[in-house]
Amino acid sequence: LESGLLAGKKVVITAGPTREAIDPVRYISNHSSGKMGFALAAAAAEAGATVTLIAGPVHLPTPERVQRVDVITARDMHTAAMEHTEGSDLFIGCAAVADYRPETIAESKIKKDPNSPDQTLDIKLVRNPDVVASVAAKDNRPFVIGFAAETHNVIEYAQDKLKRKKLDLIIANDVSDTSIGFNSEENAVTLVGADFEETLDKCSKRQLAGHLIELIAQQYNLQTSN
Ligand code: C5P
Numbered sequence: 001l002e003s004g005l006l007a008g009k010k011v012v013i014t015a016g017p018t019r020e021a022i023d024p025v026r027y028i029s030n031h032s033s034g035k036m037g038f039a040l041a042a043a044a045a046e047a048g049a050t051v052t053l054i055a056g057p058v059h060l061p062t063p064e065r066v067q068r069v070d071v072i073t074a075r076d077m078h079t080a081a082m083e084h085t086e087g088s089d090l091f092i093g094c095a096a097v098a099d100y101r102p103e104t105i106a107e108s109k110i111k112k113d114p115n116s117p118d119q120t121l122d123i124k125l126v127r128n129p130d131v132v133a134s135v136a137a138k139d140n141r142p143f144v145i146g147f148a149a150e151t152h153n154v155i156e157y158a159q160d161k162l163k164r165k166k167l168d169l170i171i172a173n174d175v176s177d178t179s180i181g182f183n184s185e186e187n188a189v190t191l192v193g194a195d196f197e198e199t200l201d202k203c204s205k206r207q208l209a210g211h212l213i214e215l216i217a218q219q220y221n222l223q224t225s226n
Pocket residue numbers: 014074093094095096097098099128129130131132133145146147148149161
């Protein structure tokens with residue numbers, strides 16, 4: 001990875017899951033480890049960028065020369081992303097943002113009634129804001145890259161998501177293969193643009209992050225030189 005590739009560029013990256021409280025002791029979340037986003041932040045910093053990493057609750061050390069902003073909920077991540085992308089050049093939405101949150105957070109722990117025959121509990125969920133789409137909809141938007149984790153029709157769904165969320169590039173990830181992606185050390189992806197497609201074979205998330213930052217910088221330079 002060339003050290004001056006992203007010199008002088010401001011890069012914002014989201015990583016990890018978000019956590020949506022149900023009551024003071026419980027929450028809804030997902031298995032995202034944050035590894036891919038943290039590896040991308042490390043690679044972008046190595047390429048000379050000024051990096052802000054907006055991280056959900058994960059157990060990972062902050063990469064060198066990276067400014068880390070910790071958040072818990074999707075709404076916190078949305079606020080932090082909108083703020084930190086002011087004047088930024090690139091945004092990579094790598095976080096597994098919870099699509100829904102409980103409509104209300106119970107003030108005290110929800111108790112089960114031992115005398116009730118009722119075997120169900122209803123929790124109403126409401127939609128969370130879409131962080132990457134909100135950044136892509138800003139005036140003076142940065143170059144925006146999203147992720148698409150899919151189990152089938154991977155490229156087709158990625159292209160659809162690219163258009164719908166108005167992204168510049170999307171990193172398509174086949175999660176039907178459990179040896180890659182979520183929580184694993186390795187990954188294999190296809191980087192997809194409006195008229196661009198390049199597949200990167202399975203390797204460690206660190207190596208992959210280096211290749212991805214190189215390709216992203218190339219595509220960014222192509223667009224901004226027009
Ligand atoms: O729609 P889907 O969740 O598959 O899209 C994945 C992409 O959108 C990822 O880049 C993810 O970080 C982003 N996303 C987001 N905010 C959401 C949901 C997804 O930024 N609420």
